[in-house]
Amino acid sequence: MSNSCHAFRRKSLVIALSLALPVVTSVSQAADADLQAQIDALQNQVTALSSEVQQAAEWKNPNTLMHMAGFADVKFIKPENGDGSFGIGSFSPIFHYQYRDIVMLESEIEFQVGEDGETKIEMGYMTIDWFVSDYVAIIAGKFLSPVGQFRQNIHPSWINKMVSAPPGFGHDGAAPISDMGVQLRGGFPVGGIRTNYSLYVSNGPELKSETEDEIDFEIDGVAADGFGADRDGDKTWGGRFGILPMSSLEIGVSFATGKAAVTVLEANDVSSPSSGLEPGTEFSGEALRSYDVTGADFVWFSGSMSLRGEYIKTEIGEASTGTTAGEGGVWEAVYTQLAYRLPDTKWEGVLRYGDFDAPGLNRDQTQTTVGINYLVTNNFIAKVTYEFNKGEVAGSMADNDRLLTQLAYGF
Amino acid sequence: MKNRVNKICRQALRFSSAGLVLLASSYSASSFAADYPEAGNFSDGSKVWAENCGRCHNIRGPKELRDDQWISTAYHMRIRAGLTGQETRDVITFLQASNTKTVAAGSTHVVAKLSKGVTGRETYEKTCIACHGAEGKGAFPGTPDFTDSGGALSKPDDVLINHITNGFQSPGSPMAMPPKGGNPNLTAKDITAVLKHIRKTFGK
Known part of the structure; x- marks a missing residue:
């Protein structure tokens, strides 16, 4: 009885297993297929991700880099004796095209809107920078003048803590703006002290002359804006040497020397031309005059405070022959600026004093400027500046106080 | 007399310029960065960044630009601020390692030595x-x-x-x-x- 019962149970189990096996196999196959589908999907995702990662890595450090930086600003200026106007300071994109650490093309294009609504386009600078070694770079092309600090490094609106440039450091001032030529530039340590240098040879400046009676001519200005030809045939040499005795202090000295000649009669200075001399008349072959620039600058900063200053002097010699023969002239400018950022705030106060002397009294100016800045971000700044101007000639442009506001963005 | 002095000064300047070029070139002949991008020193780079950038403008944070943008920006600033090639590489290393929350695999060696x-x-x-x-x-x-x-x-x-x-x-x-x-x-x-x-x- 017992044996037959066991045999029945075994038969029943075998039959049950036989019946269940196809069902189990079917379920298992379905699960395997589902799992395989998931694996295939994951493999596809991994392949796609791998491809994306490879592409991303491919662009992480390419040999050739293209980059754009620059700055732009909008402003409102209200002179003491005139109506206020909105305006665009400039839109100045800077293009960088770099091949490894060997060469970089740099170019700043300046777009400005004039009072007449016309858009003016100017090449601020365009250089090919060849990084010859860790301590020397050869800069060739049109470059910002390395004489002094303001024109080459401080003038961009998001860097300059005031809306305006110090007197004598703008166009037609005492400080050269730019030049065309070749420059050696770099930095090197001397013991534990950092130094930097620049040395250049260039086409140099041209001179503007003015006259009231077409007999006596005076030098009206030194145009140092990077001329594309050396019309006076004499190259200008110059440079700057900077030293940092401590990390928070830089002291620099600058110079430039060469010859320059009058090439143009300043517009609107001949009231009744009688000998063919019109405003804007161009000259060639005028006598060469000596051109000498000396300068000194410093910057010191500590925590939230910075103090900087600069002195520049441009001397033009006399000429005894030629249509525009006459005496030379001296352009001299100096400024000092103190800035203080209130701790744990985005507010900054700025105080600047400047003095500019030039041939002809109309442009001589002493200026005290106060400014309040709000740093929305470190490269987006809202500025309010007030200039207290004291000109040698009362009522002249140089004697007019001004309120200036600006939004400046460096990108 | 003045013209003669000026002429002598300018000749002296030209000779000294040529001398400076030769001196600088020989001084640096062995340190030219042939590899690119050659890793710099993170710690030295942070010092270069803190001590130099604020001399002219407000400091820009590492996260403001991508790695490749920092390379061009640093070389632009090498020209403007008179940095050496080594200082440029150091500051690039610092900025690239500081502009992300996670560190890229290729840059871990740069900062690993700081934590031992x-x-x-x-x-x-x-x-x-x-x-x-x-x-x-x-x-x-x-x-x-x-x-x-x-x-x-x-x-x-x-x-x-x-x-x-x-x-x-x-x-x-x-x-x-x-x-x-x-x-x-x-x-x-x-x-x-x-x-x-x-x-x-x-x-x-």
């Missing part, structure tokens, strides 16, 4: 000093003054450890401190040690 059994003082000097300064008063505007009795150190340890670990932007500062000060290899032990050093050295 360092003391709180060593961590401060290698990772924090660039922004917070040797005297703890902040190397440039926007960084807190540790010596201010009512300032950052008045906060409890757990808050400050959280700030150091995850990054923090001080009120009024346009730039945030990156997580772990930009050095992702700092351990919890390193962070505790550096906070202890900061409190002991600058706290009042």
Whole structure:
């Protein structure tokens, strides 16, 4: 009885297993297929991700880099004796095209809107920078003048803590703006002290002359804006040497020397031309005059405070022959600026004093400027500046106080 | 007479210029960066960044640009600020390692050496000093003054450890401190040690 019962149970189990096996196999196959589908999907995702990662890595450090930086600003200026106007300071994109650490093309294009609504386009600078070694770079092309600090490094609106440039450091001032030529530039340590240098040879400046009676001519200005030809045939040499005795202090000295000649009669200075001399008349072959620039600058900063200053002097010699023969002239400018950022705030106060002397009294100016800045971000700044101007000639442009506001963005 | 003096001065200038070029070239012949991008030193780079950028303009935070953008920007600044090639490579290394929350595989070797059994003082000097300064008063505007009795150190340890670990932007500062000060290899032990050093050295 017992044996037959066991045999029945075994038969029943075998039959049950036989019946269940196809069902189990079917379920298992379905699960395997589902799992395989998931694996295939994951493999596809991994392949796609791998491809994306490879592409991303491919662009992480390419040999050739293209980059754009620059700055732009909008402003409102209200002179003491005139109506206020909105305006665009400039839109100045800077293009960088770099091949490894060997060469970089740099170019700043300046777009400005004039009072007449016309858009003016100017090449601020365009250089090919060849990084010859860790301590020397050869800069060739049109470059910002390395004489002094303001024109080459401080003038961009998001860097300059005031809306305006110090007197004598703008166009037609005492400080050269730019030049065309070749420059050696770099930095090197001397013991534990950092130094930097620049040395250049260039086409140099041209001179503007003015006259009231077409007999006596005076030098009206030194145009140092990077001329594309050396019309006076004499190259200008110059440079700057900077030293940092401590990390928070830089002291620099600058110079430039060469010859320059009058090439143009300043517009609107001949009231009744009688000998063919019109405003804007161009000259060639005028006598060469000596051109000498000396300068000194410093910057010191500590925590939230910075103090900087600069002195520049441009001397033009006399000429005894030629249509525009006459005496030379001296352009001299100096400024000092103190800035203080209130701790744990985005507010900054700025105080600047400047003095500019030039041939002809109309442009001589002493200026005290106060400014309040709000740093929305470190490269987006809202500025309010007030200039207290004291000109040698009362009522002249140089004697007019001004309120200036600006939004400046460096990108 | 004056013209003659000027002529002599200019000749002297030309000769000295040529001499400077030769001197500079020979001085640097063995240090030309043939490899690119050659890794610099993270710690030295943070010092270059803190000591040079603010001399002309407000400091720009590492997170403002991508790695490739920092390369071109640094070479542009090499020209403008008179940096050496080594300083340029160092500052690129610092900025590229500090502009992300996670460190790219290729850059871990650059910062790994900073976290090997360092003391709180060593961590401060290698990772924090660039922004917070040797005297703890902040190397440039926007960084807190540790010596201010009512300032950052008045906060409890757990808050400050959280700030150091995850990054923090001080009120009024346009730039945030990156997580772990930009050095992702700092351990919890390193962070505790550096906070202890900061409190002991600058706290009042």
